[in-house]
Amino acid sequence: MLLRHTPEKLEEREALTIQPAKTCQPVGAMYAALGIHGCLPHSHGSQGCCAYHRSALTRHYREPVMAATSSFTEGASVFGGQANLLEAIQNIFTLYNPDVLSIHTTCLSETIGDDLPQIIAKAYDEGKVPDGKFILKTNTPSYVGSHVTGFSNMVKSIVDSFGKKGPKGKHINIIPGYVEPSDMAEVKHIAKSMGLDAVVFPDTDGVLNGPQTGHFEMYPRGGTTIDNLKRIGTARATIALGPLASGPAAKALDTSCGVPCELLNLPIGLSATDDFVSALRKLGGVVSDEIEYERGQLLDMLTDMQQYFHNRKVALIGDPDQLVSLTQFLTDIGFTVRHVITGTSGKKFIKRVTDAAGTEDMNVREGSDFFYLHQLILNEKVDLIIGNSYAKYMSRDLDIPHVRMGFPIYDRVGHQYFPTAGYRGAMRLVEKLLSALMDYQDKTVPEEKFDLVM
Numbered sequence: 001m002l003l004r005h006t007p008e009k010l011e012e013r014e015a016l017t018i019q020p021a022k023t024c025q026p027v028g029a030m031y032a033a034l035g036i037h038g039c040l041p042h043s044h045g046s047q048g049c050c051a052y053h054r055s056a057l058t059r060h061y062r063e064p065v066m067a068a069t070s071s072f073t074e075g076a077s078v079f080g081g082q083a084n085l086l087e088a089i090q091n092i093f094t095l096y097n098p099d100v101l102s103i104h105t106t107c108l109s110e111t112i113g114d115d116l117p118q119i120i121a122k123a124y125d126e127g128k129v130p131d132g133k134f135i136l137k138t139n140t141p142s143y144v145g146s147h148v149t150g151f152s153n154m155v156k157s158i159v160d161s162f163g164k165k166g167p168k169g170k171h172i173n174i175i176p177g178y179v180e181p182s183d184m185a186e187v188k189h190i191a192k193s194m195g196l197d198a199v200v201f202p203d204t205d206g207v208l209n210g211p212q213t214g215h216f217e218m219y220p221r222g223g224t225t226i227d228n229l230k231r232i233g234t235a236r237a238t239i240a241l242g243p244l245a246s247g248p249a250a251k252a253l254d255t256s257c258g259v260p261c262e263l264l265n266l267p268i269g270l271s272a273t274d275d276f277v278s279a280l281r282k283l284g285g286v287v288s289d290e291i292e293y294e295r296g297q298l299l300d301m302l303t304d305m306q307q308y309f310h311n312r313k314v315a316l317i318g319d320p321d322q323l324v325s326l327t328q329f330l331t332d333i334g335f336t337v338r339h340v341i342t343g344t345s346g347k348k349f350i351k352r353v354t355d356a357a358g359t360e361d362m363n364v365r366e367g368s369d370f371f372y373l374h375q376l377i378l379n380e381k382v383d384l385i386i387g388n389s390y391a392k393y394m395s396r397d398l399d400i401p402h403v404r405m406g407f408p409i410y411d412r413v414g415h416q417y418f419p420t421a422g423y424r425g426a427m428r429l430v431e432k433l434l435s436a437l438m439d440y441q442d443k444t445v446p447e448e449k450f451d452l453v454m
């Protein structure tokens, strides 16, 4: 009902966000850390922050997310959290025995200025870190950036900790970007099918989409192993999928270990997946019959269905790397992308989107919010909204079909298990788009036009 009060008149806002289209940095840092096998994320701040980060991930993935916290109270907030973190490090290795402890900060510990490198060095000096165990650290102040920035920071900290220079091997690295566990599985499937030995990191496949076994596993079987992480510095090359989420880590590995990197858009849709496959081919991968078959199936599906997409107007809201690939795919298959909004700030975002769409005749905003998208749609209606679960309010109020994609999705399942990346993922995406449009048509079409076939 509150949405009825959204004014159509667009006004510039600088100091006010209404219904943010992002969440906070530690959520992304925690998600990236869970992609390492045997890793326990640790939130250096108050219990409330950690509870929020865990619950955001648990509600999206419907899996228990384990994480520890420095449990700041008033004392730590005033005098600093060093004592809390030192005690936490000792307790965590004694009680929970992770292979890796990944520590990220929060707004509070950043504001009081806790020095993570110094505190962690002290923990090593005092013998609180057992031999053979690792500590990752990253700064994730949430008054800047978003969950994507936090993810990116944590992936870079993986490189900083595990990237060691050495003679080059035959393997390659793939940084899959901030995507679902199912998408990481699809990236591995493509690389494997092309005969490449690829270290994919982080890798939440098998961590946040595992089977129901009846047994609680503190550290699920998935995730990039330490042995594989120790190989990233000796890889022949790195493919970074999603420049914002994966680019800084790939560039850091290039600088520190001389592993050349190629930055690509997320392989969502036909042409972006073609680019990914082509990059793998240049690194010695062979396009297998399996990959060719999957691509052919997607092409067949698109040929059959494109007339239903032609000139349909669509609004997108979500994370930058996803939105760029999505814009390109939707444009390729006939949609007219009208509004694209991300809550994450990034100067290059607008150009990346307009380049992907092949036009500047569209509304693109970075660092914006759901309220602004609502205003845009009030001014120019669309046939479809693609965004996370929060877009459902707008969808209901404006009577526009909604396809859920992005983070978080709290009211549907499947994103953990079924990819949107790769050729098979694009097929699922097309199915979802078409179902949303056809369901709406069946619901609203006049009786005399209601037909059994499309």
Ligand code: SF4
Pocket (backbone or CB within 6 Å): 024, 025, 026, 045, 048, 049, 052, 105, 106, 107, 108, 142, 143
């Ligand atoms: S205080 Fe900062 S880190 Fe904690 S939940 Fe809020 S935005 Fe996130």
